[in-house]
Amino acid sequence: MNWLYDSVEPRVMDEDLLKLAVGEQGPRDEAGQLARQEGILFKDVLSLRLDFQNILRIDSLWQFENLRKLQLDNNIIEKIEGLERLVHLVWLDLSFNNIEAIEGLDTLVNLEDLSLFNNRISKIDSLDALVKLQVLSLGNNEISHMMNIIYLRRFKDLRTLSLSGNPIAEEEDYKMFICAYLPDLVYLDFRRIDDHMKELAEIKHQYGIDELKQRENLSQAQLDDERAQREELEEHKAAFVERLNGSFLFDSMYAEDVEGNKLAHLPGVSELLQAYKDKFVIICLNIFEYGLKQQEMRKVELDTFNECVQEAIQENREQGKRRIAKFEEAHLLSLNAIRDESEVTNLEMKVAEHSKDITELFDMLMTLEMQLVEQLEETINTFERNIMDLVALFIENVQSLMAQCRDLENHHHEKLLEISINTLEKILKGELDEDLPYDVRALFVDKDTIVNAVGTSHDLHLLKIDNREDELVTRTNSWCSHLVDAIHKDEIMRNRRRVKEIHQYVDHVQNELDNLECSEIID
């Protein structure tokens, strides 16, 4: 540590420093004059240079929202921080500082060029977010382990890398290793990698690379699988029938059912249970398929609706545009005419005429808009009715299927009860052949106990079924109401925007006319 300016007081990055820098680096000459007149907002700055400022701590940069390029080289920064808000940053220079670890770059997803030259970094990591990285400069650091290179394989766009001046650069295999493991790299340590070198490196490290690739492929495949599954589940959720394409519901019924599981040990119950499960699952599958089909129908319905509405809006927009274009022509002409007119009476007449035109245009545009609103309202109401009907039908059918489930459960319950009572009788009579586990046998103390146990199990099952049904119904209904609400809201927003636009335009036109009048009168 023999920094020349060790004795110099570190500077604080405060408003004044930044203002000064912005002012210096801002526009020059005439534009600069204007800029000074108006002042420059930090958020309009695209590029900022803060080198040789003896900055110790990065601070106060949060206002530079749109910054693209930031130079902080040749300071005494020790920690990367305070850059979280600069999400548009493309170019970041932190060379010649005292940084020890790479951190705080997780939000800079647009970064393409990163320079950390001449720091004290010993490990390459925490760069995962920088998916667009193309140039990475890490020379004159303290990176000593070759495995750091493998970390860089994830940057598909990385083309330029510099690592000279690190301990690893001393290793004899250094170049070959990098060429082999980063085949897309074009420049290493400011030199172009020739193809011959690449081939050699590839041959030399073939085994290592193959193994690595294999592992990478495997993990990639796993990731893909997971994603696909997630997507599928999402899709099913959209149809409100997730996890009904199997025995999930049935299993969940028995998952918390202690008594039921115990009773399964009774003779004859396992067969009964199996049959029950099969039937139950078939019904679940029915619900599932029906749900998907209904979802498809709803989607088609929605698509048609959207398409039609868009068409109508487009058509209306075209009409409006045509009117405005026509008006604009006339507008220009009459403005010119008014400008050229010298006679006061004529002038007034023309102005009045033109104002009338403007009002007419306004009326016309508003009529168009009102017409569209009426038309859309009708269509939306039709759609609302239809989609409500669809949803109601869906719920009704699902409920009837669920009722079948409940019937099955009831049936199963009766059977189970019968078997239980029989078993109880047998036990009481001491005729039971099989050995029952102790906890099961504990149930068969008297009739009330066993009936209670079976009843608890039954109630639990019914509850599960009811819950599932309720969930489905509520979600479906809420989806429907949300959809309808959103459509209404969108339409209202659209209408307001259009009305505002028309007003704005007409005001503008009227203003133009008024200004003209004013100047005429002044003249």
Add this chain to the structure above:
Amino acid sequence: MEVLKEKVEEEEEAEREEAAVRAERGEKVVRPMEVRREEAPMTQEMLRDLERKLSDTEMAIPEKLSTFTKDTIAISKLPLSYQSNTLKEEHLLQVADSFSRQYSHLCPDRVPLFLHPLNECEVPKFVSTTIRPTLMPYPELYNWDSCAQFVSDFLSMVPLPDPLKPPSHLYSPTTVLKYQEGNCFDFSTLLCSMLLGAGYDAYCVNGYGSQDMCQMDLTRDVCPLTVKHQEVVQEEEKVPPKKYAIKPPRDLTSRFQQEQETKKQEEIKAEEERRLREEEERLLDVEKAKTDPLHGLRVHSWVLVLSGKREVPESFFIDPFTAHSYSTQDDHFLGIESLWNHKNYWVNMQDCWNCCKDLVFDLGDPVRWEYLLLGTEKSHLSLTEEEEDGLNDDDDVENLGKEDEDKSFDMPPSWVEQIEISPEAFETRCPNGKKVIQYKRAKLEKWAPYLNSNGLVCRLTTYEDLECTKTLEIKEWFQNREDMLELKHIDKSTGLNVDYFKPGHPQALRVHSYKSMQPETDRIMEFYDRARVDGLVKREETSKTMTEYYRGRSDFLFYRHVSFGDRVKKLSLNSAESNPRPIVKITERFARNPEQPADEDVAERVFLISEERIQLRYHCRDDHITASKREFLRRSEADNKGNKIVMTPDMCISFEVEPMEHTKKLLYQYEAMMKLKNEEKLSRHQAWESELEVLEILKLREEEEEEHRLTISIYDTKRNEKSKEYREAMGSPQADPPPPPPPPPPPPRRVMHEEHLRQVEAPLDYLAPFLAQLPPSEKMTRWQAMRVKDECLSDIKQRLIDKANLIQARFEKETQELQKKQQWYQENQVTLTVEDEDLYLSYCSQAMFRIRILEQRLNRHKELAPLKYLALEEKLYKDPRLVEFMKVFV
């Protein structure tokens, strides 16, 4: 020959008998109705004619109208098969004769059959054997239409010697091809040979045609090239209304009024239509031909193509003269006597009262078609085969009992040599490479490629009137032009010329329509935009504006309109060459750039240069109906304190759909304005360059029109070889000239010219002017000789000095001018426009070039002058006229 004579005698007898029978029976004719009355004398006359002809075969060659008569054909050079008949052919002739006899016996009222006319060697040959099916080695001749077109182009038409009778001679297709002319029978025989070779089921037909057709008179036909393609209007598919389609707004207009309106419209329309129809009828009346007294009697021969082979869906006729195809129901074809191909001969037994409209071309039906040879297979077209077969047998027994013995008899192979068309002849096509066809209100001229030096291959002149006096428009087609000119269309009524180019013009020109080649007049140039870097599609010009359309540009520009003002008369010296018109206004339109938000994507920008204003209109957002606008006034004034005002809020008037924070800032506006200023400069430069380009294209076009060089394919060995020789010969004009006459001047004409001058100069007598001063016819004294010599030498000295001075003077002048110009530039550098700057730079480089050349010349002259002087002196010493005096002197 004896056999032949016998046969002829037999035939003669038969004819006589027939005539007698006919005379007895009176005229009961199975002929077209309309001619029945006229037929009697005709037939008689014909018969007599025939008799006379047959009585002495030796001399009976009626004079052909053709230019190539018997004596022009070198008979002796023809192969043996042309000069004699083989045994089989003799046999066939006998069969044919007996067939003919029976036929005339059975059908006494019909004209004799056209069976075995004489060939060019006066040998009778059966018509079927004259057909030689040949597939031509040219892929262009694989389809019937191109074959027919070729035949009609290649041969020139000679009318029949007697329009009411088939010719007495039928030459072989090879001879016809060689002399490139023939009558309709020659035409159809050749065409039939080619079509059969190409796999069509084709037949030669001997029948009766309309006058127009027989005389190849197309003046009542509309030229096929003038017929405009009617665009097929595709009916739009009606999209079924969607479930949620919005309902249209209620229609509040009166339905009654609408109805009244439509009624009125319809009435007007009907009236209009009626008028049009009347007009048309009137025109038709005018055009209608005079009735032909010989209608239905004119003999014609054409080709019938039956359906079945080569995917021909329906049988049709081809008129070999015009190469047009007609349906078998066409009005031009009035009757069929017989038809034949290379295998058999059929006689039509159907009644032709209704022209050919009712004829059934089912050649397997012996009731309708009487065949000559049984042996040749002819598939029955009709479905009721067995029944027909039964009838067939009956007919055989009844009518042609004798023919049983001939059942196994096949048509002998053709006596004609292989038909060959040389590539040159194929390319030249028309006789002498030129053909003129007169259509109704149009004249079509065709030339072989490379025949015209400007590449003209076809010209269609359309006339306003039937008499073809008032030209309406001219269309000229070109081929093999180096400037890729394809079609030139001159509209005489509007004076509009339109040139069409194929891809490959150096300026990527596609269409050029203009009224005059003067710049700054109305013209439209269209380009192949893919071949151009700037993607220019079209440039329209009027005297005051220029509009350009672009496609596929990376800056999304698709339209630029430039208005020019009146040319300011500049009297200054420095820009004497080009005085561009001042630009008043430039309008540019851009397509939407999807990468930019609509509010920042300029849709239209207008530079009002004279008013110093710039107007911008932005694109409309997807869900908006209004677009942002901005207008810059670029007035740079000084405020009252004398400071220059950089930017004030009133210099930029803007309307924004959604007002934004940053656009209100003066800085933003200033930067935008600066950028626009630059762009304005660029646009002006563009406009100026476009103007230059127009000038350049016009110049190029003029040059091309003058030179009209033709391209020659590298595969075209014949022409290319020539040009190679030509070029080689040009390359070394001095080195031993080749045996053929010396080549015309080589391309670097200036060099040649100088050479020429030198050659002329060489024999010049340099002493002549001095000798002329001496008194004539007197012997020269030594003193005089000396004086002559001295004068001559001093003269050359003077001339050399003069020349040096001249070069020096020019050099100085150029240098001075350049300096002046440079000085001017230094002074005015700031105020110069881009154009002026460019002009200046180009001037500078040219001036520098001239100065350098002058300098070189001067140096060279200095070097050469003494040498020249010495050379002349030496020459004078050796001059024969002076030598004696000199010798003495020396």
